[in-house]
Each structure stands twice: as structure tokens, then as C-alpha cells.
Amino acid sequence: MDWVFLSELAINGVLTGLLYSLFAIGLVLIYKASSVPNLAQGGLTMVGAYVVLALSHDAGLPLWLAIPLAALIMFGLGFGIERVALRRLAGRPVVMILMLTLGLDIFLRGTTLAIWGGTSRSMELGVSYDPLFLGDIFISRIHLVGAGVALALFVAFMLFFRTRTGIKLRAIADDYMASWSVGISVERGVGLSWALASVVAVAAGVIWGEIQGVDQALSLLLLKGLTVAVLGGLDSILGAVIAGIILGVVENVGADFLDPLVGGGSRELIVAAVLILTVMIRPHGLFGRHDIERV
Amino acid sequence: MQEKVEAQNILSMNSIEVLYDNVLLAIKGVSVQVPKGEMIALLGSNGAGKSTTLKAISGLLKAERGRISRGEIKFEGTDITEMLAQKRVEMGICHVIEGRRVFEHLTPDENLTAAAPMGMSKATLNAEKEKIYSFFPRLAERKNSQAGYLSGGEQQMLAIGRALVTQPSLLMLDEPSLGLAPFLVEEIFGIIKQINQEQGLSVLLVEQNALAALEIVSEGYLIENGRVVMHGAADALKANSDIQEFYLGGGEGTNFHEVKHYSRRKRWLS
Numbered sequence: 001m002d003w004v005f006l007s008e009l010a011i012n013g014v015l016t017g018l019l020y021s022l023f024a025i026g027l028v029l030i031y032k033a034s035s036v037p038n039l040a041q042g043g044l045t046m047v048g049a050y051v052v053l054a055l056s057h058d059a060g061l062p063l064w065l066a067i068p069l070a071a072l073i074m075f076g077l078g079f080g081i082e083r084v085a086l087r088r089l090a091g092r093p094v095v096m097i098l099m100l101t102l103g104l105d106i107f108l109r110g111t112t113l114a115i116w117g118g119t120s121r122s123m124e125l126g127v128s129y130d131p132l133f134l135g136d137i138f139i140s141r142i143h144l145v146g147a148g149v150a151l152a153l154f155v156a157f158m159l160f161f162r163t164r165t166g167i168k169l170r171a172i173a174d175d176y177m178a179s180w181s182v183g184i185s186v187e188r189g190v191g192l193s194w195a196l197a198s199v200v201a202v203a204a205g206v207i208w209g210e211i212q213g214v215d216q217a218l219s220l221l222l223l224k225g226l227t228v229a230v231l232g233g234l235d236s237i238l239g240a241v242i243a244g245i246i247l248g249v250v251e252n253v254g255a256d257f258l259d260p261l262v263g264g265g266s267r268e269l270i271v272a273a274v275l276i277l278t279v280m281i282r283p284h285g286l287f288g289r290h291d292i293e294r295v
Numbered sequence: 296m297q298e299k300v301e302a303q304n305i306l307s308m309n310s311i312e313v314l315y316d317n318v319l320l321a322i323k324g325v326s327v328q329v330p331k332g333e334m335i336a337l338l339g340s341n342g343a344g345k346s347t348t349l350k351a352i353s354g355l356l357k358a359e360r361g362r363i364s365r366g367e368i369k370f371e372g373t374d375i376t377e378m379l380a381q382k383r384v385e386m387g388i389c390h391v392i393e394g395r396r397v398f399e400h401l402t403p404d405e406n407l408t409a410a411a412p413m414g415m416s417k418a419t420l421n422a423e424k425e426k427i428y429s430f431f432p433r434l435a436e437r438k439n440s441q442a443g444y445l446s447g448g449e450q451q452m453l454a455i456g457r458a459l460v461t462q463p464s465l466l467m468l469d470e471p472s473l474g475l476a477p478f479l480v481e482e483i484f485g486i487i488k489q490i491n492q493e494q495g496l497s498v499l500l501v502e503q504n505a506l507a508a509l510e511i512v513s514e515g516y517l518i519e520n521g522r523v524v525m526h527g528a529a530d531a532l533k534a535n536s537d538i539q540e541f542y543l544g545g546g547e548g549t550n551f552h553e554v555k556h557y558s559r560r561k562r563w564l565s
Contacts, residue, residue: 090358164408164409164411164413165413167401167405167408167409168409170398170400170401170405170409171398171401171405171406171409173400174398174399174400174401175396175398175399176358177355177358177392177396178392178396178397178398179398179409180354180355180358180380180381181353181355181380181384181389181390181391181392181396181458182384182389182409182410182457182458182460182461183380183381183383183384183385183389183410183412183461184381184409184410185381289400
């Protein structure tokens with residue numbers, strides 16, 4: 001057993017996993033405030049990345065300005081989505097809202113394809129590709145940066161959900177009707193959660209865009225993000241972070257063992273297995289809220 | 296004269312009709328007046344339209360695809376018939392909906408915070424919370440546990456406390472006694488009465504438990520099939536033989552073998 005190699009796999013698994021968490025936090029934000037898994041988060045992430053590219057490469061703004069500006073634009077887009085599409089569905093069955101987010105995802109993918117085409121573009125963040133050595137272990141710098149961003153967002157949102165606005169969002173997720181009855185603006189709360197998730201999408205879009213290039217494939221992150229969110233419990237930000245790490249490590253180490261046996265491609269299998277097993281064995285995930293049954 | 300009567304009523308609801316899904320007529324011309332600082336009860340059996348009446352006043356009808364198709368509702372002289380629910384809460388109407396519906400995954404303390412108006416200062420909020428905890432000491436004891444695990448009575452107290460954080464001038468309670476032990480009903484009704492007397496809070500109470508309700512209110516309305524069929528002072532209603540028989544479980548000395556059951560059955564309906 002090569003321990004150095006194994007720990008390298010594990011550490012890089014942790015970092016990759018935190019990048020999944022970065023994506024999954026967006027899903028959790030929306031679920032926390034409206035109890036709907038947002039199937040359009042992949043599309044939003046891709047749009048976030050394209051908006052940053054449009055501002056930096058096409059309009060010539062420096063990145064330090066383009067990224068916050070893109071976050072601001074996406075923040076507005078999130079509110080807009082609630083205003084135009086979701087408001088009419090408030091109080092309707094979750095399945096209808098779920099279908100709406102799926103439609104939205106297709107719409108976002110179609111729109112980006114029409115505007116920016118299908119060729120992959122690079123983000124050019126300027127993070128060095130020189131390997132970083134920790135003892136004998138090789139670490140990718142961009143993964144390290146991304147993991148840092150994920151952890152920073154995690155802390156920020158943990159604090160946010162203790163503020164009065166954050167508590168109101170959690171109240172909305174619990175009970176729309178009761179929220180209306182005490183004067184909480186459910187519409188604005190759901191809008192805010194979409195706006196925040198869209199900002200997270202910019203962060204995920206920039207990091208993942210740097211890693212795998214900006215193209216339609218970015219929206220496919222939804223599958224891994226959803227797996228992480230479900231494993232973590234859908235409404236727990238802490239769960240998303242820990243589940244991300246677990247999935248990253250299991251995937252990285254597991255694939256190394258399995259790939260020689262099955263001849264490659266076992267990563268996807270592992271992700272699928274994790275998703276299916278979670279739903280079967282522990283449907284509310286590691287940290288998800290149980291639905292309370294009082295006896 | 297008319298003007299003066301208007302001014303005394305914090306809420307005046309005139310011939311309200313409510314349609315659900317544009318077809319189902321749930322209440323058919325209900326008029327209810329709540330004088331300032333008074334406690335009023337809406338009585339009636341299941342499905343009579345009591346809850347719908349409250350939802351028409353609080354604006355929660357919209358969430359259930361209902362709408363007011365006729366009539367008008369005035370709150371402190373302002374027409375609120377078309378106003379958003381959130382605006383009505385800001386004006387001072389708070390509706391404690393049926394079935395308690397606390398925010399289960401939040402703590403009681405967070406439940407109170409969630410209901411605080413955005414503009415309320417932290418100091419005011421804390422003072423409000425202290426006041427509510429003094430009304431309901433049981434809540435103070437459990438303020439950091441999960442609200443979903445509170446007992447039924449504690450949840451009802453929390454639901455009322457949560458409504459009080461919005462600083463209402465009209466509190467509407469929908470079946471607060473539902474599923475609670477009689478001593479708890481007495482305790483909760485006692486506290487409501489106390490708040491009503493100490494702070495001049497007007498209360499509109501919906502109850503199936505007519506006996507308990509008529510003990511604490513000054514006037515009652517009896518609603519059947521979406522219409523007000525009787526209105527009077529609490530004492531007069533308690534003395535009414537029909538009310539006694541159908542709602543208070545009484546009818547003293549009635550020999551049920553001799554009563555022709557169709558002859559007196561809710562004859563005000565037709």
C-alpha cells in the first residue's frame with residue numbers, strides 16, 4: 001500500500017469535494033427557504049460563469065471588478081426569477097415548482113448556447129498551475145482556492161441564518177401559511193434565497209469554469225451537486241460541506257481502486273451509488289431535518 | 296350617529312361573500328363588528344364558514360385560492376378589502392391560524408424573532424419577548440428547544456405569543472382550544488382575557504367550544520352555512536334554548552324520546 005499516494009488521493013478528494021460543496025450550497029439555500037430542490041442551479045452556475053466572461057473578456061473589465069459585478073447581476077436575476085416565474089406558483093404542489101426549475105434549467109442552457117455558442121472558453125483567473133507540494137503530496141492551487149471560497153461561504157451563511165432575515169427564511173421553509181399570517185413576506189424571502197443562490201452560482205461558475213473550461217458541461221455539475229446536497233440533508237449547509245468532502249474522498253479513492261478493475265469510468269458509478277443509497281437508506285441525509293412526528 | 300358607531304368599531308365587516316376557486320361560495324353575506332377593546336366570538340359547527348371569515352379579514356384567503364366577491368371590510372376606518380396580508384399585519388391585524396402551525400424546526404425564541412417586523416429594534420423585540428414569556432412562563436423554560444417537540448398547549452401558547460410579537464391591535468384566534476385538555480383551555484383563555492383587559496387588545500375568537508368561549512367574550516355571532524344566524528350578548532346567547540341544545544350540550548330536562556327531532560332542528564336556517 002502506497003500511503004503517500006493514498007493520502008494524496010484523499011487530500012485532493014477533500015479539495016474536489018469542497019468544490020462540490022461550493023455548488024451544493026446554492027441548492028441548500030433555495031431548499032432552506034422554499035423546500036424546493038432547484039434543478040436550475042446547474043444552469044445558473046453556467047450563466048454565472050458566462051456573465052463573468054462577458055464582463056471580463058468581452059467588455060474588458062478587470063476580474064476583480066467583473067466578478068462582483070457579475071454577482072450583482074446574478075443577484076438581480078435571482079430576484080427576477082422569483083418575480084416572473086415562481087410567485088404565481090407559491091402555495092402550489094412542490095412537483096409543479098420542481099418542473100418549473102427543470103424548465104428554467106433547459107431555458108438557461110438554450111439561452112447561453114444561443115448567445116455564446118458551444119465552444120469551450122477558458123476563465124483565465126491567473127491562478128498558477130505550478131504544482132504545490134506539501135511534503136510529497138501534490139496539490140492543485142485552483143482547487144485550494146476553490147475550497148477556501150467554499151469554506152468562506154459556509155461560514156458566511158451559517159452566520160446569516162442566525163440573523164433576523166435568516167430566521168425568517170427558515171420560517172418560510174417551515175410553513176408558508178404561518179409565515180403569511182405573521183406578516184413575513186414569503187415572496188420576498190423566496191426571492192432573496194434565489195438571489196443568494198445565484199451569487200453562489202457565480203462563485204461556483206468561476207472556480208469550475210477555471211478548472212474545466214466554460215461551456216455547456218458546467219450545467220452538468222447539477223448531478224454531483226444534487227448528490228452532495230441530498231447526502232448532506234438538502235437543508236443543511238454544514239451537511240453540504242461535510243457531504244461534499246465525503247463524496248470527494250470516496251470518489252477519488254474509490255475510483256483509484258475500481259478503475260483498473262472495470263477499465264475506467266467508475267467515478268460516475270460511485271456518485272450514482274451514493275445518491276441512490278442515500279435516498280434508500282437515509283432519505284433525510286446526514287444532517288437534514290426530520291419531519292417531526294410527536295407522539 | 297352612524298359615524299359614531301363606526302368610530303367605536305376597530306373592525307367592521309359588511310356583507311362579505313367569499314368564493315373559493317371562483318365557484319364555491321363559502322360565506323354568503325357575513326357582517327361582523329368588533330368594538331374596540333372587546334372580545335367577540337364566532338361560534339358554529341364544522342364547515343360553517345368561521346375560519347373563512349377570519350381569513351377574509353387577515354387576507355390569507357389568497358393563499359387558498361379564495362377571494363372576496365362582495366362586501367367590504369374596514370379596519371380602523373380604512374378599507375382593507377383588497378389589501379395584501381402582509382400590509383394588514385403591519386396595520387395591526389394578526390391571525391393565529393387553525394392547528395397552531397408553529398415553525399417546527401425553529402426554537403420558540405426563533406419563532407418569536409421570525410414574527411418581528413423588519414423595522415423593530417432589537418431592544419423592542421427583546422422587551423416584547425420578555426413580556427410574552429411573562430404571560431407564558433412555560434415557553435420561557437423551553438425557549439431553546441425545538442418548537443416541533445413542544446406539547447400541544449405549549450405550541451398554542453407559542454402561536455399566540457408569535458402573533459403578539461407583531462404588536463396587533465386586533466388578535467384573531469382560530470380554534471385555540473382544539474385538541475387541548477380543559478385545564479389548558481382555561482389557562483390559555485385566562486391569559487387572552489388578561490391581555491385583553493390589560494392592554495385593550497381587541498379579540499375575535501373562533502370556537503367550536505361555545506361553552507368556554509361564551510365565558511370570556513362579551514358578544515357572540517352564530518354562523519351556520521355561511522350566514523350569521525344569531526348575534527347577541529354572551530349572556531343572552533348562553534340563555535338561548537336553541538344554543539343550549541345544539542352548542543352547549545344542554546337542553547335541561549329534555550326527554551329525548553319525546554322531542555320530535557325535526558321540529559326544532561336549527562330552524563333558523565331555511
